Amino acid sequence: MTECVREATGFSGYPEYQGGTVDFYQGYKHLVVIAMQFLRKQGLQGPARVFGALSWEPIASINAGFDIWNGKVAHFDKYGMNPTVLTDSEKLQAPTLLLHGRDGSQGMFTALGAYFKKNQMGPLFSVNLADGELTEEDFDVVDQKIKEISALYGEEVKINIIGYSRGAELALYMALPKDNWWIEEGGKCYLSPATRWRTEIGKVIRIGSMTLLSEWKMLSEEMKESIYEIRGKDDIHMxxxxxxxxxxxxxxxxxxxxxxxxDVFDKLKVILDNSST
Structure with a gap:
């Protein structure tokens, strides 16, 4: 039976103080998230995200803005990403497909691309997704990319998916057979009990957005072993x-x-080092 397991993206709360002593760092965090909460309650989701990002992570946010702008191209080949031909040695390594966050672009993964190249971690692929809430339009984009990756290998290959933020939410659905789910206009996600991933999928790695309990209960025990999640302890958005x-x-x-x-990249390396085609 299909159930609504995820509502449109919304504010999920804010961090509580830890311990009895409040220092400047925790106090400032608290003020930022209270302001974010106020903006969200006024229906100002976009301004809330921008305010929170620039107030809490100004340097990272400015750099991300440049990366997003530079990534809005049809073919993103920074640091050898999205290769059109693979060497024999590359075909022995499992490919990784990246799904970016809300209103972002494949350029968000520029630093990760550099890390992959430096550590020779295998072919890295990305796509540009639709802006806004989750949408079924992205299925065609991701599905086409999966077919292109498989064609490069010339045989069935297990593709690891890394999703960041909204891309992490999307990654779960992209990894499932299409008859297991559908997304309503506006971002509501519906899912039926699943026992397997798509045959092309290896590991599902979520960064910055965790699987909901309502989604979790729809997956078989074996499938749960293939999901990896990374979160930042100072994440005030999700x-x-x-x-x-x-x-x-x-x-x-x-x-x-x-x-x-x-630190995140090092954890990804540990996860992916055990992957094979």
């Missing part, structure tokens, strides 16, 4: 806890900084 069997937390990293953090 502070939900992870229920994943494979979960990682990163100190001193906020929501925007998750896609430029070397």
């Amino acid at each position: 502070p939900e806890p992870s229920y994943a069997l494979n979960q990682y937390e990163v100190d001193g990293v906020g929501h925007v900084g998750l896609v430029s953090s070397s």
Whole structure:
């Protein structure tokens, strides 16, 4: 039976003080998230996101803005991403497909692309997704990219998906057979019980947005073992806890900084080093 498991993206709360002593750092965080909450309650979702990002992570946010702008191109080949031909040695490595966050672009993964190239972590692919809430329009974009990746390998290959923020929410659905889910206009997601991923999918890695309990209960125990989640302890935009069997937390990293953090990249390397085609 299909159930509505995810509402349109909304504010999910804000961090509580830890311990009895409030220092300047925690106090400032509290003020920022209260202001974000006020803006969201007024229906100003976009301004709330921008205010929170610039107030809490100004440098990371400015850099992300440039990366997003530079990534709004048809073919993004920074640091060898989105190759059109693979060497024999590259075909022995599992490919990774990146799904960016809301109102972003594939340029958000520029720093990750540099890390992949430096550490020779295998072919890296990306796409530009629609702006705004989750939409079924993105299925065709991702599905076409999966077909292109498979064609490069010339045989069936397991593709690891890394989704960031809204892209992490989308990653779950993109990894499932299409008859298991549908997305209503406006962003509501409907899911029926699933027992397997698409045959082309390896690991599903979520950064900055965790699987909801309502989604989690629709997945088989075996599928849950393939989900990995990474969250920043200073994420004030999407502070939900992870229920994943494979979960990682990163100190001193906020929501925007998750896609430029070397600590996050190191955890991704650990996860992906055990992947094969």
